[in-house]
Amino acid sequence: MQRKFLRNLALLLVLNLLIKPFWIFGIDRTVQNTVGAEEYGFYFAVFNFSFLFYILLDFGITTFNNKNIAQNNHLLRKHLSNIIVLKILLFLVYLVFTFGGAYFIQYSRAQIIILVFLAINQFLVSFILYLRSNLGALYLFKTDSFVSVLDRTLMIVICAVLLWGNVVNEFKIQYFVYAQTLSLSITVMITSTIVFKTAKSKFLVLNWSLPFFLMIIRQSLPFAVLVLLMTFYNRIDSVMLERMLGEDGAWYSGIYASAYRLLDASNMIAFLFAVLLLPIFARMLKQKESIEELIKLSYTLLITPAIIIAIASYFYSEELMRMLYTIHEGESASMFDYRMIHSSRVFGLLMMSFCAISTMYIFSTLLTANGNLKYLNIIALTGMILNVTLNLILIPQYKAFGSAVATLITQFAIAIIQVIIVCYLFRFQRNYLFLFKLLIFVPGVAAIGYFSTTLGYSWQVNLVLMIAAAGLFSMLIRLLSPRHLFNVLKYG
Template sequence: MNSIHKIVKNTSMLFIAQIIGYILLFFIAMYTARYLGTNGFGNLSIALALTGIFGIFTDLGIGLLSIRNIARDLSLKDKYITNILLIKFFLSILTFGLIMVTVTIFNYPGDIKLLIYLIAISTIINAFSSPFNATFQAYEKMEIPAISSIISNVIVFSGVFVAIYFNKDIFFFALLYIISSLACLLFNFMVYVWNFSFPLANIDLKLWKYIINDAWPFALMGISASIYLWIDSLLLSIMVSSEAVGIYNSAYRILMILYVIPAIFIAALFPVMSKHFKTAKDLLKIEYEKAFKYLAITSIFIFINGILFAENIIKLIFGNEYLSSILILQILMLSVPIIFLNSLSGNILAATNKQRFLSIVAILNALLNVTLNLFLIPKYSYIGASVVTVLTEVLGFSLTFLYINKSFFKISVNEYIFKPLLVGFVSAILIYYLKLALPWFFAGIIGLFLYLTILFVFKLINEEDKNLFKQILRGDINE
């Protein structure tokens, strides 16, 4: 069980660090949306969506491949870092060119074009940080990427208040992304040199060929995932309006912030899973089952509260101008448990060298997402886009879960899916009546304790889990 302890320790460190970033992202989204309004926030979201789609071309799966390979053989670090940085230089030129062509085709107004180009510069700078972060993750130094993320969020957070105080325009917000990206790159580089050595040029074209050849399934996954994540906003901007993009993205931004939770957990889990696929498959099965259970019970609680308190959340964060986002948020909350479990399924398949299957699933997800959005957005606008998001997640989870159950580890559907859902249903009823009697915030807090109690009653949290949590609190987790 030492590996489980190590995963939980890494996750705990990441969680403590990332919770700060989570809070900052909450306030960044709140004040940016309120200050810019639905139209301005929509324009910023368009820029983020377009660069989000093409930003994957700065990586093309190389980051995930390097984490996996370096975790298995730490001696590859020096060889990988310099060659990947050089590859990313050429990929960055390709990315900016693709963005320029797309902006010209869609004929966006001049102000949106400039906004897109500024955000694109930030995306390219971030691309040069990722090889350093990949190395830190491979060495299981999870706190370093977390601190880097906090630095980025603190800069943007501070800049948002500067923008509001001095009444800056939307382009100032784009400049904040560039400044934060540069700060993160400098931080990652300095920490890398401090912990390891200065990355010296060691060009190996054979390695380039191997990396590109082996990374393409990850690249297809990344491209498909980027399309899935951002195409709805892009199509809304073309088929409806910037205001519709702003309304949709206010709710969608909350969903994206929630991505942080499984991302933290998986960042700690992935290097360990990659090792145990080669050395200890029995431990890999235990890690998968534990991770599945923890992600399921966490996500179901978030899903319940997201639906019950959607109106309160939207009013608190974005104000009355975004009331149309309430139904969008409630629909998107249906996807939260699936997103959490999808992150686990995708990473365990990547850790077990099944990236080709993952790439097929990602392509099917992207095709379904684009097709349904093209049909539903013209008629149902952002409501249609929300429904498509949920349906796409359902498809992806169904395919990966069935594949893992058939090819690797058969997990009990009753124990790990139906029982948590039953606990969620019982809790939802109790929290709903609490909401009628108490202020919503207190209803949510009491609901959390009720949810934990019901988990114990249904034995979804057992003695082993309790002992593990006690060790975390005492800080005596074994290495």
């Protein structure tokens, strides 16, 4: 199973590292530089607001379905058409709550218009994730890998034409949203065809079954609560910034968005681990196979680069921000410097939380596969309360930096609690050697990072040398062992 995991992880990472960095740095960043921090902050706040009721679109069905179909492949054909009807009904419920919430917080006409398309996009995203959960559950990891980058590939093509093809006189943030709608719609059509063909089911033959809907909702409810709580503490920051800071809210939300972009990109890689691991864990637990070695392998492969990326981002935060973002039209040099300094401080803190997020993706996936939703929901509720409380305290004085502090504290608190619960439930043997290596690795990479800033080369060369030295250091202390990985790939 470790061999299957490594091979499919390699394909998934290669495809995503080919497509998504270009999307983030070539398209998404260019869009923000083109429209400006305030207009992008306007979009980013509404985008995150559309996420707040995302749970009503999914209701935990995707995670439940992935686990359930992985353990019971024969149920796919029976469940498929019913769940599609259920998701359409949930979309209608989502629209009621989303636009009710928008009316309650007094969104403007411009915000409502863009929210319409973002709400449709959220439905399309949830539908794609549901369809992909079937592919992963059936161990069709190669197909799922290609589907995972399809929407971004289409977005790159569409946005590239709009940005650089002289098709429009002035690029507006609305075009960015419309491009998302088009690319997601095409992806839904292609992925639906693949899944229906795999299930050997007639396309568009949908079933209405109230007892089935109630059964699925009842079984998915714990997953739904978990997704709701996690969405709130992961997405509420920019909404609170935009609402609490009045006229400056959109601007500070834009600063937070610019700093959050690289964390979001890094999270995509961690998310890929979870996508692969959930069906594998679910099947291994059902067959009562040992998962301890797979946990150690997957966590080591994720936490090692996470630590390097986090510390490198901290030491080179301002250089990275200045490389990614340009001065806007009408923006003074002093205002640009302030924006870059503030963004870099926020960015440095946010990237530190990547280590905690990576830990959570591994251990929460195991708890989900094992059905320990009660623990996860209690932890997530604690995280949500902590995050909102910290934001209420810190935002008025520290603005976007305060939100970053709230995120850092919340993510590490949740990660530590999850690790403790997993060790308690699964009775894993205490691997003191592994912990010792981690304790050496973190300050070692920090020392390498600090030393790299004193070198006489350009910051780009210093950064590359730091990452290379940190990678070699991980092998020197045998935190990562190329020989072990080769043996797993060759012999399993």
